[in-house]
Amino acid sequence: MLYLFVIFVGAFLLFQLQPLIAKLILPLFGGGAAIWTACLLFFQGFLLLGYLYSHYLTKLNKLKTQVIVHVTLLMMSLLFLPLALNFNFKQYLSTIMGDSPLFEIVFILILSIGLPYFLLSSTGPLVQRWLTYKDSAKLPYKLYSLSNTASLLALLSYPFIFEPQFTLSNQILIWSIGYTIFVLGFVSLALVMFKQTHLATNMLAANIKTDVKKCxxxxxxxxxxxxxxxxxxxxxxxxxxxxxxxxxxxxxxxxxxxxxxxxxxxxxxxxxxxxxxxxxxxxxxxxxxxxxxxxxxxxxxxxxxxxxxxxxxxxxxxxxxxxxxxxPSIEHLTLFYLNMSLGGFLGSAFVAFVAQNLxxxxxxxxxxxxxxxxxxxxxxxxxxxxxxxxxxxxxxxxxxxxxxxxxxxxxxxxxxxxxxxxxxxxxxxxxSNIDSSRNFYGILSVKDVKINNILERRLIDGSTSHGTQYLVTNLNNKEVSYDVTPRSYYRKNTGVAIALEQIRATLPLKVGIIGLGAGTLAAYGQSGDEYRFYELNPDVLLMANKHFSYLSKSKAKVEIILGDGRVSLANEENNNFDVLVVDAFSGDSIPTHLLTVEALVIYFQQLKFDGVLAIHISNSHLDLTRLTIGLADAFNKQALYFKTTRDKNNNEAEWVLLTNNASFINNAIVRRYASNWPHSTKKPLVWTDDYSNLLSVLK
Incomplete structure (x- = not known):
């Protein structure tokens, strides 16, 4: 039973750590989907190292030596508990690796959870090989099926049990307790094997067998x-x-x-x-x-x-x-697992390095x-x-x-x-492609399409439009000029347009915008205004300057800060923004770390007391109204909801404005365009850095 217990618990912990650690590291790098690709590269790499270690450890002719080496490493791994990401590593590694989030993520994971994950990875093939010493006629491949069953249960339990019920800090504590139990179980198994001298004889016979057919x-x-x-x-x-x-x-x-x-x-x-x-x-x-x-x-x-x-x-x-x-036969069991893990690592590396750059x-x-x-x-x-x-x-x-x-x-x-x-x-x-690029943060393309006989240029992230601009051709269709009228989610009478136009009690305005897109909101800038954009993806800045004219033709002073908006704002002095716009999207959704209580603390510190926080919640798959209501209540702010319906040339736009500015709230134009909140029988939500659950806001 100890064999089964160790294999099952080891596989369970191994795979439950994957979503836990990925969610923990997600806010550090902008909340994009590529974080999971980087984490998978680490997971596959250390799975390979674990299989390589078990392959060569079982080549040692003394079973006692195998046991002593592995138990020593297990005891050392307890020093990593409870698990924690050392955020100082990120700043240090940034100076070494430059603009390479992929390498930063991998190195932070190595330094933070490397040894426990390595030892968990080696458990399956190592214990299965030890089992063959006890019964050389028994094929252990069903134990591989058992370990995958444990891994499957670990993955399924995370989004439906652990994530909804426990904060991240409690999840880490529970996992650390589970790992301690696993180590104790493995040590018990090792002691049993250490005392059974006949297993050493079987092992030696297995390792010196000469009639094994090569693969x-x-x-x-x-x-x-x-x-x-x-x-x-x-x-x-x-x-x-x-x-x-x-x-x-x-x-x-x-x-x-x-x-x-x-x-x-x-x-x-x-x-x-x-x-x-x-x-x-x-x-x-x-x-x-x-x-x-x-x-x-x-x-x-x-x-x-x-x-x-x-x-x-x-x-x-x-x-x-x-x-x-x-x-193969059991003599090649660890070689089989080693090549499987090597193939898995090569596949993950192909996506992370070759595909992304090619x-x-x-x-x-x-x-x-x-x-x-x-x-x-x-x-x-x-x-x-x-x-x-x-x-x-x-x-x-x-x-x-x-x-x-x-x-x-x-x-x-x-x-x-x-x-x-x-x-x-x-x-x-x-x-219809004009330009395209791909980097760690995703795929961008610029397309020219005709909509109702109007030539429209679009900035596409994945397959979601993040900004449009009309192109006007002259009579001979040879010269193209740019129409700087804001379009799509940012057109006149949308929530963000109302905020930028109606908050202007005195000139000039100071506006902060998390998320650049095509730079459309710069079109609202007037002479003397300051517009500061925060953009994570450098390719977005390249596309906005190269293929759109909103930034270059803005009357305001425009400044672009590259980096995660929340992190950048946290490191700045009080900007006293009149309006702060949260418009950063990963695909079709705002990254979760931009919609937590801790994030809003930073936002309101950067806003004037009577300023307006505008949050873009247009989304095909998530209903973020309950969340924004909950956040407004948590900060004792008034929340205004603006829903601008789709027309023949523009998308539906949803914005939420948070403020306590009484004159703005009672403004006739604001009241005219504000919409009724969608009816919901569910309670408002509040997310924190320690707890969020996207399943709760699926439409």
């Missing part, structure tokens, strides 16, 4: 590629899913749960992986995946999540099902889909070759081989058709 290089390469492709699918599907849906633990966890579920199914029993069934499902979902790549944002949140999950499930079932078919779209998503087809073909060839030699006279086996060869040919044809289909749609999609 072919082709099979090892397939282990690597199948594992890498599975992780690329996981990360790219998560990225695609969170382009327009806010990055939150539930949407990080759900794809990871599906990824683990395919491991559980594939490794629990070979009967559960029926190749033709999963292949047919994958063919259907692969073409759906290409449609989602281009028009996924047109679906509601539930439809997007369901479709992406089906795509990921069918693709990973093929990858992990083929992995299970290629699994592609200006999420091309790793369709590329991974194509890779599944090709790997399925090669796996079919390898398996058919092996089975032909083992059961050449079996008539039923010939039928199976014929069917598998047919599936392999269909796989190549499907891959070719998918490539042609994607290329055609991508050419159509790129026709």
């Amino acid at each position: 072919s290089k082709t099979v090892i390469a397939l282990w690597l590629m199948l594992s890498a492709t599975g992780v690329v699918l996981l990360v790219s599907t998560t990225n695609a899913m969170t382009q327009n849906i806010p990055p939150m633990p539930f949407l990080w966890i759900l794809p990871l749960c599906i990824y683990l579920l395919t491991f559980i199914i594939s490794f629990h029993s070979p009967r559960w992986y029926v190749r033709w069934y999963w292949f047919v499902l994958f063919v259907i979902s692969s073409f759906t995946a290409i449609f989602m790549f281009f028009i996924g944002s047109q679906f509601d949140i539930i439809s997007q999540v369901v479709i992406y999950c089906v795509i990921l499930f069918s693709a990973c079932m093929l990858c992990h099902g083929e992995l299970a078919r290629l699994k 592609f200006t779209q999420f091309l790793e998503f369709p590329l991974a889909i194509l890779a599944v087809y090709l790997l399925f073909y090669f796996c079919s060839q390898v398996n058919n070759h092996l089975e032909e030699h083992t059961s050449a006279q079996d008539v039923n086996r010939h039928k199976v081989l014929f069917r598998d060869q047919l599936l392999a040919r269909v796989s190549l044809v499907s891959a070719l058709l998918l490539f042609v289909f994607f290329s055609y749609l991508n050419n159509l999609f790129a026709e």
Whole structure:
């Protein structure tokens, strides 16, 4: 039972730490979806190190030495408890790494949780290998299925039990207690093994066995590629899913749960992986995946999540099902796990480094889909070759081989058709592109589109518009001029326009704006005004200056501060803003750390006593009205709600203004355009840095 306990608890803690630590580090780097990609790189890297360590530790000929080394490291890891991120590391590493949040995140995680995570990562293969010394005839792969089941339970329990019920500080305390129990359990197991001298004899016999057949290089390469492709699918599907849906633990966890579920199914029993069934499902979902790549944002949140999950499930079932078919004998168990973890790390590194610097779209998503087809073909060839030699006279086996060869040919044809289909749609999609870029913070593009015979330039983050400007051509259609009239969410009579125009009791105005976009709000600036924008993504500043004219033609003095708006404001002296606008978006949602009590404390410190805080809450998937009402109540402020309906050329816009300025509140124009709050029977919400739950505000 100790074997089962240690494997189960270790896997549970390993995977519950992932969303916990990612949520903890999220506010430090602007709250974007790419934080999860960076964290996954760390997780995959340390999983590889853990598997590498267990592989070479079990090569030692003395079992007692293995036990002593591992128990010593476990006791040392207790010094890291309770877990904490040392924020001083971030400032120190920023001076070393420069503008590289990816490396900063990885190094902060290494220095903060590296040893406990490393030891948890090594638990599965190490304990499974030790179990083979006790019973060399017993295959331990079902224990791998058990560990993945524990991991799945850990992930599912986080968004539905731990996140809603406990603050972050309490979650860390609970995890630390769980880790201490795990260490005690492992030490008990180690003491039992230490005393059983016959296990050492079995271990020595296993390690000096000379008639073990070596694994072919082709099979090892397939282990690597199948594992890498599975992780690329996981990360790219998560990225695609969170382009327009806010990055939150539930949407990080759900794809990871599906990824683990395919491991559980594939490794629990070979009967559960029926190749033709999963292949047919994958063919259907692969073409759906290409449609989602281009028009996924047109679906509601539930439809997007369901479709992406089906795509990921069918693709990973093929990858992990083929992995299970290629699994070796127990003598190569740790080598198998080592190559699987190496493949996972390479897949994660490919997305984090290669794709981010090479592609200006999420091309790793369709590329991974194509890779599944090709790997399925090669796996079919390898398996058919092996089975032909083992059961050449079996008539039923010939039928199976014929069917598998047919599936392999269909796989190549499907891959070719998918490539042609994607290329055609991508050419159509790129026709309106003016410019595009990709960095750690996401994908930006500038498009020129005609709406009702009006040429409109749009700044697109993922697939969400973050600013528009009309382009006016002269009679010969050769010269283009910019119309500086504010459009879209910032047009006349929207909440932010009312705030900027009606707060102007005396000149000049001093305005702070978190989030630059196309710089549209600069159009409201008058001579003598000061407009200070805070923008996290340097590529947004580049696009706003290069392709839009709001900043260059503003009458106000415009200043741009690069960096997270909340962090920048916290480090500044009191600016005495007349208006402070919170308009920073990650995809289609404001990052959660900008809507907490601690954030609003900073905002109101930077505002004049009678100033106005304007919060942009337009969103396709979240209802933030309850949250803004709760925050207004917490600060004893009046909250005014402005909803400007969609018209033929503009999006629906929702703004909330928080202030105690009586003259502004009673202003006739303000009262005229203010809307009634949406009816809700639910109580207002208040978020803090220690507690937030995005599931509670889903529409």
